[in-house]
Amino acid sequence: AERDVRIDWNGAGGTADGHAVSVLANVGSASDARLAVDAGAQGVGLFRTEFCYLGADEEPDVRTQRAAYTEVLAPFAGRPVVVRTLDAGADKPLSFLDMGAEPNPALGVRGLRVCFERPGVLDRQLEAIAGAEQDSGATVSVMAPMVATADEAAWFADRVRAAGLGRAGAMIEVPAAALTADELLDAVDFVSVGTNDLAQYVFAADRMSGALAGLNDPWQPALLRLVALIGQAGHRLGKPVGVCGEAASDPLLAGVLAGLGVSSLSMAAAAVPAVGSALASHTLVDYQKAAEEAKNAPNAARARESAFATLQ
Ligand code: PEP
Numbered sequence: 001a002e003r004d005v006r007i008d009w010n011g012a013g014g015t016a017d018g019h020a021v022s023v024l025a026n027v028g029s030a031s032d033a034r035l036a037v038d039a040g041a042q043g044v045g046l047f048r049t050e051f052c053y054l055g056a057d058e059e060p061d062v063r064t065q066r067a068a069y070t071e072v073l074a075p076f077a078g079r080p081v082v083v084r085t086l087d088a089g090a091d092k093p094l095s096f097l098d099m100g101a102e103p104n105p106a107l108g109v110r111g112l113r114v115c116f117e118r119p120g121v122l123d124r125q126l127e128a129i130a131g132a133e134q135d136s137g138a139t140v141s142v143m144a145p146m147v148a149t150a151d152e153a154a155w156f157a158d159r160v161r162a163a164g165l166g167r168a169g170a171m172i173e174v175p176a177a178a179l180t181a182d183e184l185l186d187a188v189d190f191v192s193v194g195t196n197d198l199a200q201y202v203f204a205a206d207r208m209s210g211a212l213a214g215l216n217d218p219w220q221p222a223l224l225r226l227v228a229l230i231g232q233a234g235h236r237l238g239k240p241v242g243v244c245g246e247a248a249s250d251p252l253l254a255g256v257l258a259g260l261g262v263s264s265l266s267m268a269a270a271a272v273p274a275v276g277s278a279l280a281s282h283t284l285v286d287y288q289k290a291a292e293e294a295k296n297a298p299n300a301a302r303a304r305e306s307a308f309a310t311l312q
């Protein structure tokens with residue numbers, strides 16, 4: 001069945017009744033970007049810039065960063081790309097941004113938090129991203145990882161605009177950010193839900209732990225309810241809400257997320273055709289019905305079953 005849906009997808013992101021939902025790719029390198037174009041991704045919803053520097057001992061200078069980002073953006077000339085600023089720490093340590101030993105790295109100085117102490121690192125990266133936008137011809141938005149409050153989002157957006165970049169966003173990965181999504185959206189142009197970290201922090205369950213994988217299941221109703229809150233905030237403020245965690249790569253869940261108010265989904269390139277095709281198989285009203293049932297289900301398994309029954 002999966003092969004059939006791949007063949008059927010026409011490459012336009014959206015539901016059967018024409019409600020637009022962008023189908024985007026997660027990338028971390030130029031080869032990822034080429035694969036994403038081949039898979040039919042309409043753009044990039046998450047460029048994990050830290051993947052360019054996992055082995056680097058020193059901060060790459062602006063010229064080096066600009067060249068590296070241009071290589072990744074170039075295959076998407078004329079299309080939208082969301083560049084995430086360095087997400088160092090916890091499961092993705094960068095030695096040039098080492099904050100020293102921390103007893104709980106996932107709860108420590110990671111993501112955007114690193115930049116509050118070293119804003120020059122952020123400003124140099126933003127300068128390089130602005131240059132790469134010019135060099136590549138892609139339409140760039142920039143978003144920050146691990147944002148906890150609207151003040152942090154506003155601090156980030158100020159620096160993005162000072163760098164001459166047009167659109168600033170915040171990832172929602174921390175429960176506090178989800179609960180204050182209206183205020184966050186007031187400070188930035190868009191938000192993107194990182195369901196991997198959001199699940200980890202909502203369930204207090206390490207995302208790297210196999211033993212806790214059931215709690216990190218993206219079908220968990222508690223996670224879906226938070227996504228619903230964020231989707232409603234997006235509607236109220238008239239600003240886009242994306243999902244760029246693993247949740248977006250499940251073809252059945254993709255429709256449920258659209259039903260919760262999500263307007264773009266970003267995933268590994270390999271998942272793009274199946275998700276695009278699945279999204280086009282039902283109307284937005286069907287997805288809203290499936291979403292309502294899934295988020296009110298008593299557990300993850302029942303949430304998945306109810307969505308399957310509604311959408312088959
Ligand atoms: C996430 O946390 O869901 C996410 C997309 O970011 P990363 O997996 O890179 O932490």
Ligand code: MG
Pocket residue numbers: 145173194196197
């Ligand atoms: Mg994350």
